[in-house]
Structures are given as C-alpha cells and as structure tokens.
Amino acid sequence: MLAEYRDEITQLKQTNAHFRRIFNDHNEFDQKIQDAEHGRIGMNDIEIEIMKKKKLLLKDEMLKIILDSKKV
Numbered sequence: 179m180l181a182e183y184r185d186e187i188t189q190l191k192q193t194n195a196h197f198r199r200i201f202n203d204h205n206e207f208d209q210k211i212q213d214a215e216h217g218r219i220g221m222n223d224i225e226i227e228i229m230k231k232k233k234l235l236l237k238d239e240m241l242k243i244i245l246d247s248k249k250v
Contacts, residue, residue: 179204179237186244197243200236207233 180187190197207229214221214229221229 179208180241180244183241183244186247187240190243190247194243194247197240200239204233204236204240207236 187201191201192198210219210221211226211229211233213219214226
C-alpha cells in the first residue's frame with residue numbers, strides 16, 4: 179500500500195495522530211477482509227464489498243495527507 183511513500187508514511191505515523199488512526203483502521207479493514215475471504219471469519223459478499231470501499235476511502239485520505247505534507 180502506497181509503497182512509494184514509505185518514508186512519508188513512517189514520518190506521518192509518528193507526527194500526525196489522525197494519519198496514524200486512519201492508517202491503523204486501513205490495516206484492520208485489510209486484515210478483516212483477508213480473514214473473510216479465506217473463511218476465517220463469517221462475512222457475506224456485500225459486507226466484504228462495503229469493507230473494501232471503506233478501506234479504499236481511507237487509502238485515498240492517506241494519500242491526500244501524504245501529498246499535502248509534501249507541499250509544505
């Protein structure tokens with residue numbers, strides 16, 4: 179996820195509480211989606227799709243914060 183911004187992500191996780199929260203939320207969604215897709219937790223296809231959309235929104239928000247931080 180956003181590997182080309184690894185350094186920026188590391189810095190923002192340390193200095194920006196909002197970024198750290200959405201980064202952690204994104205990772206939690208990712209793990210739940212993987213668990214559901216591999217049958218480790220029960221979730222129907224609609225629930226999985228909703229989680230994927232929420233995860234994508236978080237990724238978009240993280241990218242915006244990263245790009246905004248590079249402007250400064």
